[in-house]
Amino acid sequence: MSTAADPGAADRARRGDLAGADLLSPAAVADPYPLLAALREHDPVHWSERYRSWFVTRFDDVSAALRDERFSSDRIAPYRRAKLDVPEADQAVRAAFGVLEDWMVFKDPPDHTRLRKLLSRAFTPRAVDRMRPRIVELVDELLAAIVARGRADLVGDLAYPLTASVIAEMLGVPRADRARFKDWSDQITGLVFGGMGDPNRHTVGAHGMGELTEYLTGLVHDHEQTPADDLLSALIDARDADDALSADEVVSTGVLLLFAGHETTTNLIGNGLLALLRHPEQRALLDADPALAAGAVEEVLRLDGPAKTIARVLAADVELGGRTLRRGDRVFLCPAAANRDPAVFTEPDRFDITRRPGRQLGFGFGLHYCLGAPLARLEATIAIPRVLDRLPDLAPEDEDPSWHPVLLSRGMVSFPVRVGGPPASRRA
Numbered sequence: 001m002s003t004a005a006d007p008g009a010a011d012r013a014r015r016g017d018l019a020g021a022d023l024l025s026p027a028a029v030a031d032p033y034p035l036l037a038a039l040r041e042h043d044p045v046h047w048s049e050r051y052r053s054w055f056v057t058r059f060d061d062v063s064a065a066l067r068d069e070r071f072s073s074d075r076i077a078p079y080r081r082a083k084l085d086v087p088e089a090d091q092a093v094r095a096a097f098g099v100l101e102d103w104m105v106f107k108d109p110p111d112h113t114r115l116r117k118l119l120s121r122a123f124t125p126r127a128v129d130r131m132r133p134r135i136v137e138l139v140d141e142l143l144a145a146i147v148a149r150g151r152a153d154l155v156g157d158l159a160y161p162l163t164a165s166v167i168a169e170m171l172g173v174p175r176a177d178r179a180r181f182k183d184w185s186d187q188i189t190g191l192v193f194g195g196m197g198d199p200n201r202h203t204v205g206a207h208g209m210g211e212l213t214e215y216l217t218g219l220v221h222d223h224e225q226t227p228a229d230d231l232l233s234a235l236i237d238a239r240d241a242d243d244a245l246s247a248d249e250v251v252s253t254g255v256l257l258l259f260a261g262h263e264t265t266t267n268l269i270g271n272g273l274l275a276l277l278r279h280p281e282q283r284a285l286l287d288a289d290p291a292l293a294a295g296a297v298e299e300v301l302r303l304d305g306p307a308k309t310i311a312r313v314l315a316a317d318v319e320l321g322g323r324t325l326r327r328g329d330r331v332f333l334c335p336a337a338a339n340r341d342p343a344v345f346t347e348p349d350r351f352d353i354t355r356r357p358g359r360q361l362g363f364g365f366g367l368h369y370c371l372g373a374p375l376a377r378l379e380a381t382i383a384i385p386r387v388l389d390r391l392p393d394l395a396p397e398d399e400d401p402s403w404h405p406v407l408l409s410r411g412m413v414s415f416p417v418r419v420g421g422p423p424a425s426r427r428a
């Protein structure tokens with residue numbers, strides 16, 4: 001209990017209670033929000049001995065850190081130098097980390113500035129917007145198959161194939177080759193999002209990365225011979241007066257887009273459908289006014305968005321929330337906690353699709369703000385209302401779906417649903 005003589009005692013006691021907090025305990029994987037709220041309230045800059053990392057949970061701290069160059073994104077190159085530049089290292093793992101090292105999301109300025117500028121020339125608002133009719137078509141195709149079967153896994157049968165097809169089509173991957181992407185992408189997930197505890201994740205991830213880069217290298221070669229009206233040709237062409245992407249950078253950026261383009265968006269669509277099925281009154285609002293779809297997607301990004309945490313490594317010592325964080329420390333900035341901070345959002349735990357759009361951090365913030373946000377928003381605002389409209393009797397098979405046990409992202413392993421016929425009131 002806090003006393004006048006020692007007003008910080010209660011706070012330290014609560015911090016003590018939270019000392020063993022584990023975001024990957026089964027309870028926290030299923031629902032991380034009570035633990036994140038306790039951290040935000042009682043230990044907002046939390047040292048986790050278990051993960052040898054800091055967890056930062058308040059909105060102001062997370063958004064300030066995302067703009068602070070001492071919180072470095074360059075976390076692959078130091079790992080490669082320390083662990084993989086040694087003779088006994090697995091060469092396939094080393095090569096896979098070499099591809100990740102070219103991803104702009106793992107770079108600081110000036111390398112980041114250069115890559116982001118070149119990619120922005122190819123990944124334009126026009127390139128995104130012209131996918132609109134294809135997204136509608138793809139959703140309808142997937143829904144037709146689901147209706148015919150009468151049941152579905154909304155992750156595996158809808159969100160994943162939709163988002164994977166959209167980004168593969170944008171890049172120019174032939175349809176016949178797309179089935180192979182799921183395995184590669186699943187394998188790479190272990191490399192990027194980490195499984196903390198899965199000893200094989202680097203070897204398996206390296207295998208997927210090896211096959212995907214080999215495939216894309218061939219595709220880039222084909223595009224160099226015969227340019228097409230797609231993102232891969234645009235990446236090959238993206239250049240400044242005196243700069244362009246190297247062939248390796250085109251391949252690495254292609255892998256980044258394929259990967260970033262669907263893992264997260266799959267989770268946004270899945271989490272969004274789950275939230276609307278769990279809140280029938282919000283679903284009714286959306287049914288009555290389809291213009292609320294964009295607001296509903298923003299609210300899902302805020303309340304249960306795919307980016308649970310964003311990782312950084314400190315490039316210098318930092319004082320934050322009365323703690324001293326040391327150069328080289330790993331920090332998990334937590335949008336999932338910041339987006340429910342009562343200092344910023346009224347009734348933060350309430351799902352309200354009519355909420356005024358706020359400053360949610362679900363796509364990050366600052367230099368690395370998600371480049372694919374317009375595409376993710378477009379896919380989710382088309383898919384979510386369309387699914388609910390076509391499948392009015394949709395109901396979860398399981399009240400407690402299983403979630404991926406990872407620190408960085410929040411998404412369901414699968415989302416089994418029952419698909420009934422339309423109720424009498426809707427048949428009229």
Ligand code: HEM
Nearest residue numbers: 104105260261264265268306307363364368370371372376
């Ligand atoms: C709901 C879906 C998505 C979410 C929640 C999401 C989330 C994020 C977040 C939080 C970041 C910042 C990472 C950091 O600061 O370290 C980011 C960066 C990025 N995202 Fe997304 N993303 C989504 C969809 C997409 C899509 C569809 C694409 C592309 C097709 C994409 C491409 C990228 C790229 C290239 C970056 C790196 C930007 C940079 O480093 O400057 N994302 N995303």
